Structures are given as structure tokens and as C-alpha cells.
Amino acid sequence: MSAGRTVVALVQSRPGALSRVVGLLRGRNAEIRSLTIGDSEGSGVSRLTVVIDVADAEHVVKQLNRLIEVLEVKDVTHTAIVERETALMKIDAPEPQREEVHAVAERFGARVIESGRDTVIVEVTDTPDRLAALIHSVRRFGVREIMRSGRLAMTLGADPRMEAPLHWQAQADGTA
Amino acid sequence: MSAERTGAQIMCEALIREGVDVMFGIPGGAIMPFYHAMWEYRDRLRHVLCRHEQGAGHAAEGYARATGRPGVCVATSGPGATNLVTPIANAWMDSTPLVAITGQVSSLVLGKDAFQETDITGITMPITKHNYLVKRAEELPYVFREAFHLARTGRPGPVLIDVTKDAQQTRTVPEWEVTLDLPGYCPPTVPDRTALRAAATLLARARKPLIMAGHGVIIAGATEELRALAERTGIPVITTLHGIGAFPQHHPLSLGMPGMHGWVHVNRAIQECDVLLNVGARFDDRVTGKASTFAPHARVIHIDIAPCEIGKNVKVMVPIIGDAREALRGMLDEMPARDADGWLAHIRSMQAVHQCRQAYLRRPDTDELMPHDVYAALNRALTDRGGYRVVTDVGQHQMWAAQLLDWRRPRTHITSGGAGTMGFAVPAAMGVAIAHPHETVWAIVGDGGFQMTNQELATIAQERIPNVKVAIINNGYLGMVRQWQELFEGRRYSGTPLSGPGFARLAEAYDLRAFTVERADEVDDAIAAAWDHQGSTVVDFRVEREANVFPIVPQGRSIGEMITEAPQAVGA
Ligand SMILES: Cc1ncc(C[n+]2csc(CCOP(=O)(O)OP(=O)(O)O)c2C)c(N)n1
Numbered sequence: 001m002s003a004g005r006t007v008v009a010l011v012q013s014r015p016g017a018l019s020r021v022v023g024l025l026r027g028r029n030a031e032i033r034s035l036t037i038g039d040s041e042g043s044g045v046s047r048l049t050v051v052i053d054v055a056d057a058e059h060v061v062k063q064l065n066r067l068i069e070v071l072e073v074k075d076v077t078h079t080a081i082v083e084r085e086t087a088l089m090k091i092d093a094p095e096p097q098r099e100e101v102h103a104v105a106e107r108f109g110a111r112v113i114e115s116g117r118d119t120v121i122v123e124v125t126d127t128p129d130r131l132a133a134l135i136h137s138v139r140r141f142g143v144r145e146i147m148r149s150g151r152l153a154m155t156l157g158a159d160p161r162m163e164a165p166l167h168w169q170a171q172a173d174g175t176a
Numbered sequence: 177m178s179a180e181r182t183g184a185q186i187m188c189e190a191l192i193r194e195g196v197d198v199m200f201g202i203p204g205g206a207i208m209p210f211y212h213a214m215w216e217y218r219d220r221l222r223h224v225l226c227r228h229e230q231g232a233g234h235a236a237e238g239y240a241r242a243t244g245r246p247g248v249c250v251a252t253s254g255p256g257a258t259n260l261v262t263p264i265a266n267a268w269m270d271s272t273p274l275v276a277i278t279g280q281v282s283s284l285v286l287g288k289d290a291f292q293e294t295d296i297t298g299i300t301m302p303i304t305k306h307n308y309l310v311k312r313a314e315e316l317p318y319v320f321r322e323a324f325h326l327a328r329t330g331r332p333g334p335v336l337i338d339v340t341k342d343a344q345q346t347r348t349v350p351e352w353e354v355t356l357d358l359p360g361y362c363p364p365t366v367p368d369r370t371a372l373r374a375a376a377t378l379l380a381r382a383r384k385p386l387i388m389a390g391h392g393v394i395i396a397g398a399t400e401e402l403r404a405l406a407e408r409t410g411i412p413v414i415t416t417l418h419g420i421g422a423f424p425q426h427h428p429l430s431l432g433m434p435g436m437h438g439w440v441h442v443n444r445a446i447q448e449c450d451v452l453l454n455v456g457a458r459f460d461d462r463v464t465g466k467a468s469t470f471a472p473h474a475r476v477i478h479i480d481i482a483p484c485e486i487g488k489n490v491k492v493m494v495p496i497i498g499d500a501r502e503a504l505r506g507m508l509d510e511m512p513a514r515d516a517d518g519w520l521a522h523i524r525s526m527q528a529v530h531q532c533r534q535a536y537l538r539r540p541d542t543d544e545l546m547p548h549d550v551y552a553a554l555n556r557a558l559t560d561r562g563g564y565r566v567v568t569d570v571g572q573h574q575m576w577a578a579q580l581l582d583w584r585r586p587r588t589h590i591t592s593g594g595a596g597t598m599g600f601a602v603p604a605a606m607g608v609a610i611a612h613p614h615e616t617v618w619a620i621v622g623d624g625g626f627q628m629t630n631q632e633l634a635t636i637a638q639e640r641i642p643n644v645k646v647a648i649i650n651n652g653y654l655g656m657v658r659q660w661q662e663l664f665e666g667r668r669y670s671g672t673p674l675s676g677p678g679f680a681r682l683a684e685a686y687d688l689r690a691f692t693v694e695r696a697d698e699v700d701d702a703i704a705a706a707w708d709h710q711g712s713t714v715v716d717f718r719v720e721r722e723a724n725v726f727p728i729v730p731q732g733r734s735i736g737e738m739i740t741e742a743p744q745a746v747g748a
């Protein structure tokens with residue numbers, strides 16, 4: 001499987017905006033692997049990271065730009081970025097296996113956030129690669145559920161083009 | 177300052193504020209409050225009751241294409257709204273400013289599968305520039321302002337406004353002073369100087385330059401600028417299907433149409449040219465053929481208002497993003513005079529050897545009425561009389577019209593290009609006729625397409641629209657498909673032979689004047705009679721059943737590979 005393209009967009013929150021983004025990707029022959037959306041630094045503006053499989057990424061980015069809600073959109077696949085993902089994992093951890101589960105979690109910098117009779121829930125935030133490595137390492141204990149947040153990406157250093165307009169930030173601060 | 181109004185009244189006033197004078201539609205439960213209000217505004221807002229919402233949508237498109245102003249169509253929720261899907265998709269593909277207004281079930285039952293509820297905003301999301309579901313009357317002034325702004329600016333396109341029944345009924349004081357909040361919508365206008373300079377330099381140095389003019393020239397109203405640039409530089413001009421009318425075809429620099437049914441000399445010129453300036457065309461696959469083989473020697477300059485079209489199908493060396501008129505003006509400022517005499521002479525010599533359209537206008541050795549007889553006669557009439565628009569449907573008759581008529585003015589050739597929607601011509605011609613009541617509007621349509629929307633003849637009759645003249649090129653086949661079957665599928669005419677009612681009798685049943693023509697020597701008289709009749713008419717031209725459109729480039733092949741004659745004739 002190819003690595004996919006990571007696209008970050010700043011989107012005005014209007015009714016149906018997410019639906020438009022998703023529908024457009026489908027209609028333009030892009031397969032969504034991961035999609036994360038949430039509030040941004042600006043009021044009424046969301047930021048999303050989407051990882052897609054697509055033959056012509058440039059075309060899809062231009063098409064996304066046609067949506068009137070999309071304020072900025074950028075393919076950051078070959079840009080210097082940080083990428084993070086959070087996962088919750090429910091792992092089989094009866095005694096005496098429990099010790100070992102805790103040890104692996106610790107080795108990966110994951111936190112055990114719930115310890116039940118037979119299972120533990122582990123939370124981790126890391127790069128996609130290290131997350132995959134952790135999941136691989138805990139499989140042998142028996143993994144009951146995995147919930148991943150989807151990819152978050154942010155370009156390194158100042159990137160004014162990708163920032164929400166100042167007056168919207170002010171609104172979010174409550175200073176306007 | 178303004179008094180309380182119902183949402184429906186606000187909708188009417190918003191339309192008037194946007195300069196709308198006519199709309200095409202069909203009422204129903206969810207849009208009834210709007211129709212109720214419309215009655216009060218009927219001296220300023222004309223409503224044309226169509227027979228099918230598809231007809232209403234195409235009529236609005238015709239109006240828009242003939243005027244450049246947004247066309248408006250109206251439907252009720254559910255089936256009314258879904259019947260608009262085809263014209264909306266058509267307008268999307270052809271960048272036509274269209275505002276579709278649909279009624280929606282009350283917000284109180286929305287999402288509950290209420291009677292005639294359909295998620296029309298969901299359905300039309302991928303085929304509209306934007307769409308709205310309005311649940312509160314207070315939002316209507318803003319939404320209408322924004323919708324019309326989006327429909328007509330930048331690259332025009334369809335916008336749908338779905339209004340719940342309760343929003344139409346609620347009374348409120350409209351707030352007309354609105355400021356558009358569209359930070360994510362900034363259509364480019366003035367193109368980048370450096371790009372213009374680079375383009376001018378490329379063109380100045382080219383030995384075999386070509387200009388390809390598309391729909392964007394017409395939408396931007398840039399025909400004068402195009403002509404000035406061509407004349408200043410002596411660069412020959414080709415016009416795509418939607419570029420027809422952007423450059424007068426009798427101009428010494430005009431070459432004609434490229435692409436699947438383009439002329440041999442035009443496609444050859446593209447394959448030979450060293451610089452190609454594309455103004456407002458989008459390198460559709462019907463123009464490029466196999467895109468990787470298109471214009472192999474050319475460095476491409478592409479002027480387009482839509483960045484998403486740049487580099488989509490063809491690699492572009494100099495992109496110029498902006499309004500075609502601004503761009504051409506900018507290039508004129510930068511462009512030294514030059515000439516391309518030798519190159520033009522070369523193209524003309526190819527034209528003389530391989531093809532001249534007169535060959536197609538000549539009657540072949542047969543007694544039957546050839547489609548070409550009809551076009552030759554129509555061309556004579558159009559040229560002699562002037563004051564016309566032509567709307568074509570989709571199929572062979574459409575390509576013959578593009579090839580064989582002498583196009584002179586922008587917005588006189590209106591067709592369904594990007595979507596290729598059969599059934600477009602008759603209702604669209606009705607919209608054009610209403611937009612230009614003093615011109616004669618010819619709808620050239622196949623017997624197949626005519627049978628898809630001919631119910632609008634009833635609308636034409638009821639509205640007493642006098643200036644629609646329908647020419648049916650009746651070949652008893654879904655001709656274009658039959659032609660592919662003949663040429664590429666061993667003449668297996670699967671699902672293409674087609675019967676119809678007597679079209680003249682059908683038209684007479686609608687109280688329209690009608691003629692049937694079966695012989696070449698009757699054509700001129702029939703066209704004259706139809707033109708002179710003080711009402712809309714239908715002429716049934718019963719033409720040779722298996723006439724073909726040539727040249728043709730087989731789908732997926734290079735435009736260098738043209739078939740110019742039926743295979744048996746090639747061998748002979
Ligand atoms: C709505 C729709 N259905 C099917 C087609 C496919 N199609 C393209 S051309 C054509 C034949 C058109 O026949 P007719 O209207 O008689 O025109 P002719 O080609 O014979 O001139 C068909 C079926 C289409 N373009 N649009």
C-alpha cells in the first residue's frame with residue numbers, strides 16, 4: 001500500500017461543509033484513509049487533516065479549493081510536518097499477563113488509563129509509525145478494541161497562509 | 177424600514193432585487209407558499225409553467241446562455257426537485273449561471289421521510305457551485321444575495337436553494353442590508369503580469385502558433401479582444417464546440433472546430449503547432465482525444481478563470497489564471513506585432529487537400545434528403561435574414577450544426593456540451609426565445625432527443641411564444657450511437673432504430689404550425705415558411721437514415737487519427 005497523501009485544510013464552518021469535503025473526495029476518485037476535523041484557532045473555522053489515496057493529488061487539492069468553505073488547503077505530504085495520532089486500545093490483561101502489558105505500554109510511552117478485571121485501556125499519542133509498532137507489539141496479548149483518532153498534521157515553523165484570518169482568531173479569543 | 181413579509185414574499189422580492197424577470201417551474205405542496213406570494217408580484221416576475229421540471233431547468237439554462245444572466249427554475253420537493261437534477265448537472269458541466277429554487281418539507285418533519293421529502297441538497301452537492309437548505313425566513317435575503325453572486329461571478333455555475341415550507345410561511349422583517357461573508361471564495365480577475373509577459377514572449381517567438389478559443393471567451397465577453405489579438409499577430413484561431421461564436425467563422429484567420437468531429441486541417445494544425453494559446457477552454461477529452469498525444473510539439477499557454485482546469489488534462493507551460501477579457505487585454509499590451517503567414521498558408525493548403533466544408537454541403541449521389549441539404553438551406557436563411565439564435569440537442573445533428581453553419585456572433589450557438597444531455601434543445605430554445613423575443617430561435621434536434629422533452633411544445637403554445645422554430649433531423653435512429661455501431665461495432669444496431677409519432681401531427685395537436693419535408697427541393701420553402709409564420713413551428717425533416725458525421729476520431733485515440741469517410745468508400 002502506498003503512503004497516501006496528507007492534506008491539511010482550513011474550512012469555514014457552514015452547514016454541510018464536512019459533507020461537501022468528503023463527497024468531493026469520493027467524487028474525484030480519492031479514497032479516504034483517515035480524516036480528522038476539529039475547531040481551529042479561529043472562531044467558526046475548522047482545521048482538518050485528511051489522508052487519501054489518489055492518483056492526481058494536485059487535481060484533488062484544486063478541486064477542494066473550489067468549495068467556498070475551504071479557506072486554504074495544502075498537500076503537505078512532502079513538506080516538513082509533525083504528524084500525530086492518538087489511539088485507545090482495550091487489551092486483554094488478566095493476571096499474570098498484566099505486568100507484561102504494563103511494561104510494553106511504558107516502553108512506548110503509553111498510559112494505562114483504566115485497569116479492569118480482565119482488560120486494560122491504554123492511551124497513546126505518537127507518530128503513525130510508532131503507533132503501528134505499539135499496536136504490533138500488543139497484538140499478542142489479545143486486542144479487543146482499537147479506536148484511533150485519525151491523523152493530525154501541522155507544518156513546522158510559521159506558515160501564515162495556513163493560519164485562520166486574524167479577526168476570526170480575535171473572535172475566538174473573545175477580544176473582538 | 178421595510179414591513180413584515182412572509183418568507184415567500186421575501187423570496188419574490190429577492191428575485192426582483194437580483195434583476196430576475198422570468199422563472200420557469202412547476203408548483204407542488206412544498207413550494208405552494210412561494211406560488212401564493214408570486215401572484216402579488218406577477219407584473220414584475222413572470223412565471224412560465226413548464227410541463228416537466230427538466231424542461232423548466234433547461235429553459236432557465238437557455239435563458240442564461242443567451243443573456244449571460246442567471247436563469248431561474250422552480251420546483252417542489254421530492255420528485256419535483258429530482259427532476260431538476262439533469263439540468264443542474266448540465267449547467268455544472270457547461271458553467272451556466274443557474275439558480276434552482278426548490279420547496280422542502282417543513283423543518284418540523286425534516287429528516288423523517290415526510291411526504292415528498294428528498295435530500296436534494298445532498299443529491300446536488302457534487303453538481304452545484306454551492307447549495308443551501310434554508311429553514312428560517314430570516315436567512316432568505318442573505319442566501320439569495322449570496323446564491324446569485326456565486327452563480328454569476330468567477331466561473332459561473334448552478335446554485336440550488338432549498339426552502340422549507342415553514343420558512344416560506346413565517347413572517348419576518350427582511351434585512352436587505354447584507355454583507356457577503358465568503359472568505360473562501362475569491363475568483364481571480366486580473367491575471368499576473370509576469371505570466372502575461374511570458375506568454376507574449378512565447379507567442380512572439382513561435383513559428384507555428386495557434387489560438388484555441390473556448391466558452392470562457394464568450395462568458396467573459398472577450399470576443400473583441402480575441403479578435404484584436406488574432407489580427408495583431410496573424411495567429412489563426414480555432415473554436416471549440418462552446419467557443420463557437422467567439423470568433424466569426426468567415427474571418428480569414430478562423431479555422432473551425434477541433435476534436436472528435438473537428439476538421440482535419442484543424443486537428444493537424446494542433447498536432448503540428450509549436451505554441452498553443454488556449455483561451456477559456458478546458459481541454460475536454462472530446463477536444464484532445466488521447467490527451468498524452470495531444471499537441472505533442474506545443475508549449476501550452478492556458479488562460480482560465482478556474483485554477484482547477486490548469487494542468488488537469490494537458491501539461492501547461494504558462495498558466496494565466498483570470499478573466500479571459502482581462503488576460504487578452506493584458507497580452508495585447510505586451511504583444512509585439514508579428515505575422516504567421518507561412519504557417520496559415522500551410523494550414524490552408526492542408527484544408528484544401530483534405531477537407532473543405534463545402535464538400536459536406538454538396539449533395540451526394542442519392543435522391544434522398546440528406547441532412548446536409550437541410551444545413552445548407554438553413555445556413556442560407558440564417559445568413560440572409562440574421563436576427564437568429566440556434567440551440568442544438570445532442571447527437572449527429574448537433575455535430576453537423578457545429579460543422580456546417582456559419583457562426584458569426586457569440587451566444588448564437590447554444591448546446592449541451594459537457595454533459596451531452598439529450599432533450600436540452602426544445603426547452604432551452606424556449607428559454608432563449610423568451611430572453612430574445614425579437615429574434616428567431618431555431619432548435620435543431622434529433623428524433624431521439626425531441627422525444628425526450630417535446631412536451632414543452634405545450635408550454636410554448638400556452639405562453640404563445642411565437643419565435644421557436646424546431647427543425648427535427650429525423651433519421652429514425654439514435655443516430656450518433658448508430659454511427660458508432662456502424663463504424664466500430666460491425667453494424668450491430670442494438671437499441672438504436674427508433675420510431676416516432678408523426679411529428680407534424682404531434683405539433684399540430686399542440687396547436688403549432690408544422691411541416692414535413694422529404695425532398696431536397698422542398699427544404700428552402702419549408703424553412704422560409706416556418707420562419708415567416710407568426711408563431712412557433714415544427715419542421716420534420718425526414719433525412720437519409722444512415723448519413724454519418726465525418727471526420728470522426730475514434731474514442732480514446734489521438735486526434736491525428738481521423739476517419740474521414742465511411743470504410744467501404746475508403747477501400748473503393
Ligand atoms: C439523456 C441522454 N441519453 C442518452 C444519451 C446517449 N446518446 C448520445 S447521442 C444519442 C443519439 C441521439 O439520437 P437523436 O436524438 O435521434 O440524434 P441523432 O444522433 O440521430 O442526430 C444518444 C442516445 C445522451 N447523450 N443523453
Ligand SMILES: [Mg+2]
Binds near residue numbers: 571623652653
Ligand atoms: Mg436521430
